Amino acid sequence: SKAENLKIGMLLPYSGAVAIIGEEITNALELAFEEVNYEISGRKLEIIRADTEYKPNIALKKARELIFSKKVDILAGTVSSSVALAVRDLVVSTKTPFIVANAGANQITRKKCSKYIIRVSFSNYQINAPMGPWLANYGIKTAFLLSANYAAGKEQMSAFKSTFEASGGKIVGEEYTPHRKTKDFGPYLGRIKSSGADAVYVFYAGGEAINFIKQAHSFGLADVMKITGAGWTTSPLFIPAQKKAALGFIGILNYVPSIETKENLEFQRAYKEKFGRIASEFAVQGYDTGKMIVEALKSLSGDTSNKELLAEELSKVSIIGPRGPLTIDPKTNNVIQNMYIFEVVNSANGPVLKILDKIEAVKDPGTGCSL
Amino acid sequence: MIISLQNISKSFGANNVLKNISIAIDKKECVGIIGPNGAGKSTLFKIISGSLFQDGGSIIFNDANIDKLSIEKRSRLGISQSFQSNSLFNEMTVKENIMVACSQSFKVGWELFKSLDKRTNIITKSYEIAEEVGLTEYLDFRSDNLSYGLQRQLEVGLAIANNPSLLLLDEPTAGMSNEETKNIVKMVKKLSTYYTTIIVEHDMDVIYSLAKKIYVLDSGDLIFDGTPNEVKNSKLVQERYIGIKQ
Amino acid sequence: MTTPVLEVKDLNTHYGKSHILQGINLTINRGNCLALLGRNGAGKTTTLRSIVNLTKPSSGTIKYFGKNLLNQPSYKIPSYGITLVPENRGILKTLTLEENLKIVSNKNDKDNWNIEKVLEIFPSLKSKYYNNCFDLSGGEQQMLSLARALMLNPKLILLDEPSQGLAPKIVLQIEKVLHKLLADNLSILLVEQNLKLAISLASHVSVIGKGITRWEGEKLDFVKNVDKHKEWISV
Amino acid sequence: MFITEILNALQFSMTLFLLSVGLTIVFGLMKIVNLAHGTLYMLGAYIGLSIWTFSDSFWLAFVFAPIATAILGALLYKVLFKFIQRVDPMRQVLLTFGLIYIGLDSVRLIWGSMSHSITTPELFSNPINIFGETYPTYRLFVILVGITVLLILYFVLEKTKMGAMVRASVDDHETSQMLGINTEKILFYTFSLGCGLAGLAGVTVAPIVGVEAGMDMEVLVLTLIVVVVGGPGSLKGALIGSLLIGFVDTFGKVFFPELALITIYAAMALILIFKPGGMYSRL
Amino acid sequence: MNAVQYDKKLRLQLFIILCCSAIFVNIFGDYFTRFLLSEIIILSLFAMSLDFLAGRGGMISLGHAMFLGIGAYSTAILFINFNIDPFLCSLLAVVIGLIIGYLIGFIIVKTDGIFFIMITLALGEMFHSWAYTNDFLGGSDGISGILRPKLLGMDLNEPLFFSYYLLILLILVYAFLAAVTDSPLGRNLDAIRQNSGRVLSLGGSVKLYKSASFGISAAIASLAGSLYAQLNGFVSPEISHWTVSGEGLIMIIVGGIGSLSGAILGAVVVHIIQHEFSKLVDWWMLLMGGGFILVVLFLKEGLWGLILKFKNYIIENK
Numbered sequence A: 001s002k003a004e005n006l007k008i009g010m011l012l013p014y015s016g017a018v019a020i021i022g023e024e025i026t027n028a029l030e031l032a033f034e035e036v037n038y039e040i041s042g043r044k045l046e047i048i049r050a051d052t053e054y055k056p057n058i059a060l061k062k063a064r065e066l067i068f069s070k071k072v073d074i075l076a077g078t079v080s081s082s083v084a085l086a087v088r089d090l091v092v093s094t095k096t097p098f099i100v101a102n103a104g105a106n107q108i109t110r111k112k113c114s115k116y117i118i119r120v121s122f123s124n125y126q127i128n129a130p131m132g133p134w135l136a137n138y139g140i141k142t143a144f145l146l147s148a149n150y151a152a153g154k155e156q157m158s159a160f161k162s163t164f165e166a167s168g169g170k171i172v173g174e175e176y177t178p179h180r181k182t183k184d185f186g187p188y189l190g191r192i193k194s195s196g197a198d199a200v201y202v203f204y205a206g207g208e209a210i211n212f213i214k215q216a217h218s219f220g221l222a223d224v225m226k227i228t229g230a231g232w233t234t235s236p237l238f239i240p241a242q243k244k245a246a247l248g249f250i251g252i253l254n255y256v257p258s259i260e261t262k263e264n265l266e267f268q269r270a271y272k273e274k275f276g277r278i279a280s281e282f283a284v285q286g287y288d289t290g291k292m293i294v295e296a297l298k299s300l301s302g303d304t305s306n307k308e309l310l311a312e313e314l315s316k317v318s319i320i321g322p323r324g325p326l327t328i329d330p331k332t333n334n335v336i337q338n339m340y341i342f343e344v345v346n347s348a349n350g351p352v353l354k355i356l357d358k359i360e361a362v363k364d365p366g367t368g369c370s371l
Numbered sequence B: 001m002i003i004s005l006q007n008i009s010k011s012f013g014a015n016n017v018l019k020n021i022s023i024a025i026d027k028k029e030c031v032g033i034i035g036p037n038g039a040g041k042s043t044l045f046k047i048i049s050g051s052l053f054q055d056g057g058s059i060i061f062n063d064a065n066i067d068k069l070s071i072e073k074r075s076r077l078g079i080s081q082s083f084q085s086n087s088l089f090n091e092m093t094v095k096e097n098i099m100v101a102c103s104q105s106f107k108v109g110w111e112l113f114k115s116l117d118k119r120t121n122i123i124t125k126s127y128e129i130a131e132e133v134g135l136t137e138y139l140d141f142r143s144d145n146l147s148y149g150l151q152r153q154l155e156v157g158l159a160i161a162n163n164p165s166l167l168l169l170d171e172p173t174a175g176m177s178n179e180e181t182k183n184i185v186k187m188v189k190k191l192s193t194y195y196t197t198i199i200v201e202h203d204m205d206v207i208y209s210l211a212k213k214i215y216v217l218d219s220g221d222l223i224f225d226g227t228p229n230e231v232k233n234s235k236l237v238q239e240r241y242i243g244i245k246q
Numbered sequence C: 001m002t003t004p005v006l007e008v009k010d011l012n013t014h015y016g017k018s019h020i021l022q023g024i025n026l027t028i029n030r031g032n033c034l035a036l037l038g039r040n041g042a043g044k045t046t047t048l049r050s051i052v053n054l055t056k057p058s059s060g061t062i063k064y065f066g067k068n069l070l071n072q073p074s075y076k077i078p079s080y081g082i083t084l085v086p087e088n089r090g091i092l093k094t095l096t097l098e099e100n101l102k103i104v105s106n107k108n109d110k111d112n113w114n115i116e117k118v119l120e121i122f123p124s125l126k127s128k129y130y131n132n133c134f135d136l137s138g139g140e141q142q143m144l145s146l147a148r149a150l151m152l153n154p155k156l157i158l159l160d161e162p163s164q165g166l167a168p169k170i171v172l173q174i175e176k177v178l179h180k181l182l183a184d185n186l187s188i189l190l191v192e193q194n195l196k197l198a199i200s201l202a203s204h205v206s207v208i209g210k211g212i213t214r215w216e217g218e219k220l221d222f223v224k225n226v227d228k229h230k231e232w233i234s235v
Numbered sequence D: 001m002f003i004t005e006i007l008n009a010l011q012f013s014m015t016l017f018l019l020s021v022g023l024t025i026v027f028g029l030m031k032i033v034n035l036a037h038g039t040l041y042m043l044g045a046y047i048g049l050s051i052w053t054f055s056d057s058f059w060l061a062f063v064f065a066p067i068a069t070a071i072l073g074a075l076l077y078k079v080l081f082k083f084i085q086r087v088d089p090m091r092q093v094l095l096t097f098g099l100i101y102i103g104l105d106s107v108r109l110i111w112g113s114m115s116h117s118i119t120t121p122e123l124f125s126n127p128i129n130i131f132g133e134t135y136p137t138y139r140l141f142v143i144l145v146g147i148t149v150l151l152i153l154y155f156v157l158e159k160t161k162m163g164a165m166v167r168a169s170v171d172d173h174e175t176s177q178m179l180g181i182n183t184e185k186i187l188f189y190t191f192s193l194g195c196g197l198a199g200l201a202g203v204t205v206a207p208i209v210g211v212e213a214g215m216d217m218e219v220l221v222l223t224l225i226v227v228v229v230g231g232p233g234s235l236k237g238a239l240i241g242s243l244l245i246g247f248v249d250t251f252g253k254v255f256f257p258e259l260a261l262i263t264i265y266a267a268m269a270l271i272l273i274f275k276p277g278g279m280y281s282r283l
Numbered sequence E: 001m002n003a004v005q006y007d008k009k010l011r012l013q014l015f016i017i018l019c020c021s022a023i024f025v026n027i028f029g030d031y032f033t034r035f036l037l038s039e040i041i042i043l044s045l046f047a048m049s050l051d052f053l054a055g056r057g058g059m060i061s062l063g064h065a066m067f068l069g070i071g072a073y074s075t076a077i078l079f080i081n082f083n084i085d086p087f088l089c090s091l092l093a094v095v096i097g098l099i100i101g102y103l104i105g106f107i108i109v110k111t112d113g114i115f116f117i118m119i120t121l122a123l124g125e126m127f128h129s130w131a132y133t134n135d136f137l138g139g140s141d142g143i144s145g146i147l148r149p150k151l152l153g154m155d156l157n158e159p160l161f162f163s164y165y166l167l168i169l170l171i172l173v174y175a176f177l178a179a180v181t182d183s184p185l186g187r188n189l190d191a192i193r194q195n196s197g198r199v200l201s202l203g204g205s206v207k208l209y210k211s212a213s214f215g216i217s218a219a220i221a222s223l224a225g226s227l228y229a230q231l232n233g234f235v236s237p238e239i240s241h242w243t244v245s246g247e248g249l250i251m252i253i254v255g256g257i258g259s260l261s262g263a264i265l266g267a268v269v270v271h272i273i274q275h276e277f278s279k280l281v282d283w284w285m286l287l288m289g290g291g292f293i294l295v296v297l298f299l300k301e302g303l304w305g306l307i308l309k310f311k312n313y314i315i316e317n318k
C-alpha cells in the first residue's frame, strides 16, 4: 500500500506586514527538504502552510485545523511569542511535536516547557545575556535601553540589563516605545542623546529597525555614543534599506551571514541561487528546523505513529547547521548554540556584518522548567 | 394663566433678535404671533420649547419657573411644538412616526419587551391623530415619500401626538393648499378647545379665524397686541407687516 | 406665431414603480406667467423637477424655444436660461450668504442682475451678508433663493411656492418684483397655493390633479368658472 | 534638547497636516468616508520608491508620485466612488475597507514583503546646527512642504470660488446644478486632489519613516484623529488638529513615555467630549 | 446610516434556518468543524451586538472589541486569580460589560456620526494599549489556562457540548434582541437614528435611550468575549484591537445592517470565506477586498437584501 505523507504544518504569518519572516522560514525549510527530495523512508514530506496573520487567536484556530483536520505529524513555526504561547496548551494536550522556529519568549522553555515543544531558534535571554559582560569588557560603562513596549522587547532588555549590571555596567535610562506603532524616533533620540550614556542598547525589528537606524544616523547619535543591541536591528533583511546609516552598529545574534564555515557558505549559496537574496537569521532557523525534522524522521525510518517517541527523537538530534553546532538542551528543550558579536562595516557591496567575537555553546538557564 | 414670558431677550452676536418680550397666556387660549420675516418668532418658540436658552428674563409655566429645564423635560410637562421646517422620521411610515411620538406621552419609551406594534392603546391613539391631521389614507406611506403639504400635516400630527397642554405651531399651513389649510384650521380650532395654542402664521386669514389675541413682533420688539379686529385696523401693523397694496 | 418659451407635451414620470405624472401638458409664451395649480401631492413639484431633469421623466417632450430639453444634464439647464427655485428653497447651508450668491457664475453685463442689484430689491439680505445660512429665517431664505436665481439672468424661472412662509408685506414686494420681471419679458412657471398671488401674476392657468393636466386656459376663463375646478383645487 | 523637540513636533505636525488635509477635503467636503486614504499614502511612498530606484532621483519621485496617486484616485473615483457618493456611510466604509485589503496585498505582490526605505536626497543629507543642536535638514524640508501646501490650499479653497463650489456640490447637489455648477466634475477633481495629497505625504515622509506594507493603517488612524479633532472639512481645523496632535504626541513621549500609546487617544476623547463636533467644524 | 426595513417573519425564518444548519453541522462535523462552529457562533453574538447598536441606534462603534476584551479578561482573571466557576465568570462578565458599557455610553453618546466612531475607537485603542503593556493582564502574551464550565453534569470542554451550549445562548440573545428591537425602546432608537432632535422635542430621553442600548450591546459583546476566552483557553490583547471591531462591522454590513439574522449570516459568510481564502492563497486579502466592493456595488442591503429580493420574487411568481 502507498504510504501516507509525512505532514509538517507550518504555523507562520504569510500575509500582512510580517509575512516576510514567514516567507524566509518556509523558503529555507523547503531547501532542507529538497536535499532529501522530500522523501524519507518511502514517505513523502508534505508542507502544509497555515497563515497565522500574526494573531494568536487565528493561529490557534489554524493549529486546531492542522492537528485535527489535516492530521499533521509535526507542527513548526510561529514568529510571535504570543502565538507560540497561545498554541502551547493545545500541542501539549494533543501530544503534537511542535518545533519553535522563531518565537523567543523565555517561558516557552522555562515555566511553560514541555517535552513536545522543541525550540531550535533562541530564547530572548540566551541572545542578549552574553552581550552584558562583552560590552562591559569593551569599555562601555553606562548604557541606555531602548526597545518596543511588548513582552519580547522587555525580556531582551532585562536579559542584557541583568548581565551588564552584574559586570559592573550601569543603566542610565530606559525607554519602551509603542510596539509596531512608532515611526518617528525623534522624540526619543533627543533624550537618549542628552543622557550621556556610553552606548544605547536597542532591539527592534522590521520597519521600526530601519527607521530607528536611519533616524539615529540623521540625528548624529553615533557621534556621541555607541549604538549597540540585539542583532535583528541590523538584520540582512533590513540592511539594504538602512544602507550606510547602519555602519558602526555592534550587535549580537545567533547567526550572521558572514560565518565562514562550509555549511554556511553552502547554505548561503543555495539560498541565493533559489531566492535571489542573502539568507537572514530567520531563514537559517527555518533551515535548521527542516534539518532536525529530517534527521529525526530518518532515525525513526519515517514512523510517526508514536508521537512521544517522535518528540523525544527530535530533541535528541544534533546537527551542524549554518550557524554552527546545534544541540537541544535536555533540561529545557531549548537549543544550545553559538552567539556572534558583530559590527556593521562597509564593504564593496555595501554594509556587511563583520564578526568581532564568537561565544560558544550558549544555553538558556531554563529556570522553572521540568520536562 | 398657563405660561408667562417675562422680559425675554435673546441675541445672536450683535443681532438682538428678541428685546424684553413679555407675554402672558391664559389656559385654553389661542394666541397668534405675527411679524415680518426675521422678527424673532421662531426664536421665541425655540426659547419656550427649550431648544434655545434666553439671555435674560424668565419663563413661568403652570406657576413653575422652567428656565433651566431641558427640551425633553419641558416636553414632558406638556410643551409641544411643530417646526417651521419639517422634522420627521424619514425612514418610517406615517403610522410609525405617530406611534413613536405617542410612545413618549404614554411614557413607555424605555420599555424593553412588549412590542410597540402590539400596544392597542397607542395604535388607537395614532389612528385618531392621523384622522385629525387628515392622513388616514397615507398611514403606510414612508414619510419622505409624501408631498410637502402632506409632510406639513404630519409635522402637526407629531406635535399633537405628544398630548400637549401648550401647543406651539410654527407656520402650520405654510405650503398647504386651501383645502388642507381649511382642515388644519378646523383641527386647530378643535384642539384649541382643550389645549392652549400659540400659532405663528403668515396667512392672515388663518390667524384671524383662529386667534383670540394677536401679538405682533418686529425686529425683536413687541409692537402691538390686540384682537384680530384691532390688528386689522392698526396702521402700524399694516405698515410694518401686512403692507399696502398699490 | 412665435415659438413658445416652454412647451411640455404628455409628460410622464415615475418614482420607482409609482406613476406620478401621467400626462402633463403646458405651454408658456414669452413674458407670460403660467400658474400651475393643484392640491398637495398633485404632482406640481414633480412637474417642475421633471422639466429640469432632476427627476428623470419616463416619456414625453419638453421643448424650450423649440429645443429639446429631455435628457439634458441638469447642470447645463441654467446655461440655457432656465432655473428652478425649489420649494425647500435650496439654501446651501454650509455656505455664507455671500458665497451662496457668489458661486453663481454670471456675466457682468450692466443690464444684468448682479449682487448689488439683487441686494437692492431684497435689502433685508444685506445685514446677513457674511452670515452662515443655516440660521436665516424662513423669509430670508426665500429671498436669498430668489435673488440667487435672478443672478443667473434666466429667461424662464420655475418658481415652486415662492410666497410660502413669507410675511404679507414681503409677498407684496415679491409680487412687485415678479411683475417687473414679467414686464422685462421674463417668463415664469409658477406653482403657488396662494391663489390671489397666482391670479395676480398669471396670464394663463393650468390645473393638475393626480398627475394629469385637467384644464389649461386663460386666466380670465379660469376666474370666471372657478367652481368648475372644485374637484382639483379648492378655492 | 528643547529646540529639537519643538522641531520634531512641528515636523510631525506637518506630516500629519499633509495627510489629513487630503482626507479632510474628501471626507469633510465630499462626505465620503475614505478609509483608503492611508492606502493612497502608502502607494505614494511605494511609487516614489520605484521612481527613485529607477531614476536615482528623489526629486522625480517627489513630483511624479503625487501625480500618479492623483491619477489613481481619479480612476477610483470613476469606477467606484462615483457610485457611492450619496449612499449610507457604512457602505462607503465597507468599500474603502475593501480597497485597504486590496492595497495591502497588491503592494506585497508588486513590491514584495520587505521593508524599504528611500535615501534622503543629497541636498539634505547633512544635519544642520540649530542653536547648538544637530537637526536633520530633511525634517526642516518636510516642515516647508507642509507650509507650502497649506498656503496654496488656503488660497484655492478660501480665496477663490472653488471651495464654496465644492461645498455647495456636496451640500445640495440638486440646487448646485440648478445654479449651473457641474457637481460631478467638481467632485471628481476634488477627490483626485485629495488622493494626490495623500501620495505627496507618502513620498515626502518616505525618507524618514520608510516604506513598508502596513504603513497605511498606522497613519489612517492618526489622520482620522486629526481630521475629527480639527473638525472635518475645515482647512483651519486640519492645521490646528495636526499641530495639537503633533505636539501632544511628541511632548507626551518626552515627558510621559509610559503613556505614549494613549496620549493622543486621550486627547481626542477629551476634546470630543467637550466639543462633540471637533474644534472648527464646518457643519 | 440606513438600517434595513424590518420584516419580522423573514428575520425569524432566516434565524431558524441558520440554527438548524448549525445543529446539522454539529452532529455530522468533526472536531475542527465543531470548533469552527463555536467560533462562528461567538462572532455572531458579537456581530449581533454591533448590529443592534448600529442598526437600531445608529451608533457605529469602532471600539466595540474593547467589550470583547473586557469580557474575556474579566473571565480570565476571575477564573485564574479568583478561582470562580467558569459559568459564573461568564455571568459576571455580562454584568461588568453592562455596567462599564452604560457608564461609557453615558459620557459618549452625545457625540454623533464620525465623532462617535472616533471616540469609540479612541477608547478601544486605549484599552488595547493598556492590556498590551499591563503585566497583570499578561501584557502582549496574554493569559492562558482558562477552562470552560461544567453544566448539568456535562463537561463543556467537550466540543460537541460546548457548541450546543453556545447555540442556546445565541438563541436567547437573539430572542432578547428581537424583542428589544420591536419594543418601544427599539423604535425610539430607530427614531433617534433618523432624527434625534425630534425625539428630544417629543420628550424622549435621547441620552438615556442611547446609553441604555450601548450598555445592552456592550453586555452582549462582553458575553461573546467571555465565551471566546473559554473557547480558546486563553486571551491576548489582539481580541480588543480596533480591526476586530472593524471586522465585526464588515460582517454586519455584508449581512445587512439592522436585521439581526443578517448579522449572523454576515458573520458566517465572512468568517468562512476568510478562513477558506487564507488557505487557498497568500493574497487572500485581495480577494476579500474585491468581495467587499462587489457587495457594496451590487448588494445594496447586503445578503439580507438579497434574501428579501428572493422572497419577493417567489411571492410575485406565485
Ligand SMILES: Nc1ncnc2c1ncn2[C@@H]1O[C@H](COP(=O)(O)OP(=O)(O)OP(=O)(O)O)[C@@H](O)[C@H]1O
Pocket: B012, B015, B017, B035, B036, B037, B038, B039, B040, B041, B042, B043, B044, B084, C128, C135, C136, C137, C138, C139, C140, C165, C167
Ligand atoms: N442660531 C442662530 N444664530 C444666529 N442668528 C440666528 C439664529 N437663529 C436665528 N437667527 C436670526 O435671528 C433672526 C430671527 O429669526 P427667526 O427664525 O426667529 O425669525 P422668524 O420671525 O421666525 O422669521 P420667519 O417668519 O421668516 O420664519 C433672523 O434674523 C435670523 O437670521
Ligand SMILES: Nc1ncnc2c1ncn2[C@@H]1O[C@H](COP(=O)(O)OP(=O)(O)OP(=O)(O)O)[C@@H](O)[C@H]1O
Pocket: B144, B145, B146, B147, B148, B149, B150, B175, B177, C015, C018, C020, C038, C039, C040, C041, C042, C043, C044, C045, C046, C047, C087
Ligand atoms: N421621492 C419620492 N418617492 C416616491 N413618491 C414620491 C416622491 N416624491 C413625491 N412623491 C409622491 O408624488 C406625488 C406628487 O408629489 P409632488 O411633490 O409633486 O406634489 P405637489 O403637487 O408638489 O404637492 P405639494 O403642494 O404638497 O408640494 C405625491 O403623492 C408624493 O407622495
Ligand SMILES: [Mg+2]
Pocket: B041, B042, B043, B084, B170, C137, C138
Ligand atoms: Mg420662523
Ligand SMILES: [Mg+2]
Pocket: B147, B148, C044, C045, C046, C087, C160
Ligand atoms: Mg410641491
